[in-house]
Amino acid sequence: MHRDPIPFRKMHGLGNDFVIVDARTRPLELTDAGARRIADRRAGVGCDQIITIEPPRAGGVAFLGIRNADGGVVEACGNATRCVAHLLMTEARADRVDLDTLAGPVVAERAAGGLVRVNMGPAGDAWQAIPLAEPRDTLSLDLGQAPFADAVAVTLGNPHVVAFVDDAEAVDLGRIGPIIEHHPLFPNRVNAEVVSRTADGALRMRVWERGAGITRACGTGACAAMVAAVRKSLIPGRPTRVILDGGPLDIDWPGGDAPVWMTGPVASVFTGLLDPSLLS
Numbered sequence: 001m002h003r004d005p006i007p008f009r010k011m012h013g014l015g016n017d018f019v020i021v022d023a024r025t026r027p028l029e030l031t032d033a034g035a036r037r038i039a040d041r042r043a044g045v046g047c048d049q050i051i052t053i054e055p056p057r058a059g060g061v062a063f064l065g066i067r068n069a070d071g072g073v074v075e076a077c078g079n080a081t082r083c084v085a086h087l088l089m090t091e092a093r094a095d096r097v098d099l100d101t102l103a104g105p106v107v108a109e110r111a112a113g114g115l116v117r118v119n120m121g122p123a124g125d126a127w128q129a130i131p132l133a134e135p136r137d138t139l140s141l142d143l144g145q146a147p148f149a150d151a152v153a154v155t156l157g158n159p160h161v162v163a164f165v166d167d168a169e170a171v172d173l174g175r176i177g178p179i180i181e182h183h184p185l186f187p188n189r190v191n192a193e194v195v196s197r198t199a200d201g202a203l204r205m206r207v208w209e210r211g212a213g214i215t216r217a218c219g220t221g222a223c224a225a226m227v228a229a230v231r232k233s234l235i236p237g238r239p240t241r242v243i244l245d246g247g248p249l250d251i252d253w254p255g256g257d258a259p260v261w262m263t264g265p266v267a268s269v270f271t272g273l274l275d276p277s278l279l280s
């Protein structure tokens, strides 16, 4: 039970925003309901995900706890990984940091221009790994809802399903997003991305995030979009710019079992104190 106010830092990666609590020395007793209250953009602080920096569990210098705005605990969050890595590299005066997540180990390093580059680990495509409710070809899923009639499922530790369209900005994601998120083929629900190609060979991506809705950016989603495009032979396996509502991420994946690298910015907005009543 918390009696004292709890320090937090508000950060974002291309507008995908986080409340970050350093719980390395003092565990944060956070329930699903408490997470929802923190994430509430009127009655709480407001964020897409609540992030806790915790003592490492299976290696690295810290474990990254990730909860969506709906309170659900999830495996991976690329934009938050960059933000926490920035904090820990700054604290340690280091240019590299190893972190632990439910999705497995990730490595982050300083990149040019104040950016942070993260090895997000390998991308998975087996139906059991996504997971799907039954054996299916993850390279061509018909979810019975346009534009997800020939979609690609990818896991970065968290589940994604990617649809390629002529114009990502023309898709009514607010309508189709929740239908796909809760599609029965995804027992753990799913993050849904719509992707189109730009004239200069970049990918334009919009996302409906599991447990958070439309966000301005999704790092694991950008990784999934690039992997799906390479698997569909729409682009070659070389560094690709993915343009999100909040700005660009650079994704690099040569194919196969190679790890996916994501490079992008971080921003710290303010620090504050959570009232303990928010968590009870």
Ligand SMILES: N[C@H](CCC[C@H](N)C(=O)O)C(=O)O
Residues within 6 Å of the ligand: 016, 068, 074, 075, 076, 077, 078, 079, 080, 158, 159, 191, 209, 210, 211, 212, 215, 217, 218, 219, 220, 221
């Ligand atoms: N915004 C995060 C993804 C959160 C994914 C979460 N919505 C899930 O349920 O997996 C990112 O930058 O990767």
